[in-house]
Amino acid sequence: MHVAKLCLPAVAALAFSVPAMAQQMPGGTPSVDDQVDQLDEMVDLDEGQKAEMSNLLTQMQDKISGKEQEAQQLQQQLGEQVQPDYDEAAIRADAERLGDLTAEMTADSIILQSQIEGVFTQEQREQLDEAMAQRQEQMQQQMQEQMQQQQQGG
Structure with missing residues (x-):
């Protein structure tokens, strides 16, 4: 279970944050194939696993993209409703839908993570566990270095 707790955030990060960051960069969202290739590099997937991952990620992207667009529209609408003559019912309805x-989207993400977890072998889960532990350690070191630099410079 410890492996699953560390593995799930890694898969979620790969499945959702990589495309989100890529949308902000030139070139757009990485393809499902690119995402599968990244997973393959991390844990050496076999052909069946690649096909299953591709299918899962494609289904999730299709499911999530419409919801993300609707959520962005609702956030914009809510922002536009900040005015002296506001409509409380409309604000509450939009907020509830959001x-x-x-x-x-949270449920979809957890379901996808669980489905992806089922595709990995125990060895692959261990590889992800190790990679995530290393990544977390690197991030902590970077944060500590940044804090030291800020303290020295400030």
């Missing part, structure tokens, strides 16, 4: 969308 909450529902967030809950749906």
Whole structure:
């Protein structure tokens, strides 16, 4: 179970944050194939696993993209409703729908993570566990270095 706790955030980060960051960069979102290739580099997937990962990621992207767009629209609408003559009912309705969308996307994410977890072998889970532990350690070191630099410079 310890492996699963560390593995799930790694898969979630790969499945969701990489495309989100890529949308901000020139060139757009990496393809499902690129995402599968990244996983393959991390844990050496076999052909069946690659096909299953590709299918899962494609289904999730299709499911999530419409919800993300709707959530962005709702956030924009809510921002536009900040005015002296506000409509409380409309604000509450939009906020409730935004909450529902967030809950749906969270559930979809957990389901995808669970499905992806089922595709990995025990050895691959261990590889991900090790990679995530190294990544977390590197991030902590970077944060400590940044804090030291700020303290020295400030």
